[in-house]
Amino acid sequence: MKKFRLRKYQIIKKKNIFQRVYKEGRSFVSRYLVLYVFKSEKEAEKKVGFAAGKKLGNAVTRNRLKRLMRESYRRQSRLIKDGLLLLLVARKASVEIKEPVMEKSFVALLRKAKIIKNV
């Protein structure tokens, strides 16, 4: 079975990139998530960032949400087109949900944004 990896260098870390994606990227909203999409200058670049605000809860729940989002992205990353910077933000309703619900919601957002590869 081919593995879907998610390495450190594939995650957005710099503050200014976060700011650009927030400001200039297009956004898509669902009940549990907000997805920002921004076209990178480089063709091959494909990165993702995760955010969970302070209002969602304590450190444990915020870390759990980021893990769930990362797991969803990791499983579906092969479907996504290259050359995009994505940013996933958790909403308050997502505190209660389990992993498959999160993943479904993520895929629905990808369809909405029309960034799925046609294979």
Place this chain on the structure above:
RNA sequence: CGAGUUGAAAAGGCAAUCGCUGACGCUUUUUGCGUUUGAGGAAAGUCCGGGCUCCACAGGGCAGCGUGCUGGAUAACGUCCAGCGGGGGUGACCCUCGGGAAAGUGUCAUAGAAAAGGAAACCGCCAUCCUCGGAUGGUAAGGGUGGAAAGGUGCGGCAAGAGCGCACCAGCGGCAGGGUGACCUGUCGGCUUGAUAAACCCCACGCGGAGCAAGACCAAAUAGGAGAGGGCUGACGCGGCCCGCCGACCUCUCGGGUAGUGUCGCUUGAGCCGCAUGGCAACAUGCGGAUUAGAUAAAUGAUUGCCACCGAUUGCUUUUAUAGUUAAUCGGAACAGAACCCGGCUUAUUUUCAACUCGCAUG
């Protein structure tokens, strides 16, 4: 059986698939593969105390801050242990910012005659006088006010009263005995000096400041740039002020560059477990053993199966309540995530066990 007090312990396990941090090995341009490793009792709050780093390898005085019964433990503490005094509870047991109010100052609203002077007379009580309900004087026993009223209770005494006298109790002081000490016990004395120091303050002891975002290091590039001001008649700096120290740069403007969320600090430590000895204990000493988190948009997750735990329903056993049981089904499993590291405290939270106390019932 019910209610409670105290003290400990644990924080589900195994397996499969996918995935992540660090370390090591192989390969290597990136990368990839393999082995291995990986959160807590509170990691939390940041409330104390240290280590460590920089500033005089930290000095003096003032100011400021903290602690506050005694003795001990400790690197240190506001922590811990053992005691003393006071308070609460039927009890196991718990709580206690618990020095000084006779060094001084302040405050004690309203009410009340009086709220702190050896002070105070509103009603009442007693004596004297008269114009017969007032005046003068005595009086703190009674009434009334208040959170608190000038020691309390009883007997005597007196015009009425009063530590005015006596007994007991409380408080204060002296002496004797015991204890390292807080203090306790006994005895004697004159009879008596409100509360508040989590009000200022006094006394004793302690504290320099900042904090790993501390601090240190690194390439290329021009270049130790230009101008103004201050400075060995001592700048800048050392938390406030004064001293003292240090000893040559500092501030502003203009122009140009660079350094990356880079590397080190970064994890073995006053640490943990067992035994022995000393000690009532906290703890100390000796011997032996096990020692692997080090991330930085921040690593432990997701899905599933079985077993174990808890709860509910159904079935079965039992005369019933109840209890037990195995089987099936469903549901649940807390608080919470290392960020330089330790010792504590506090707060959040799921269970289990042990010892003890009280009540009820039965033998």
Place this chain on the structure above:
RNA sequence: GGCGACAUAGCCAAGUGGUAAGGCCGGGGUCUGCAAAACCCCUAUUCCCCAGUUCGACUCUGGGUGUCGCCU
């Protein structure tokens, strides 16, 4: 991660041991033919919460909760 500040009516807020000022908003009234303005009256029982000290706590002490700021 570290350091610090604040919380009082719907809003802005004063208050530093003796029963909580003031302004805006709101409600009622006077005035007016009706309004506006002006004037008068009313609006705090949880002073963010829980304990303690004190006769008495918004105020002092300890613990908790929430909000905001500064340091790379």
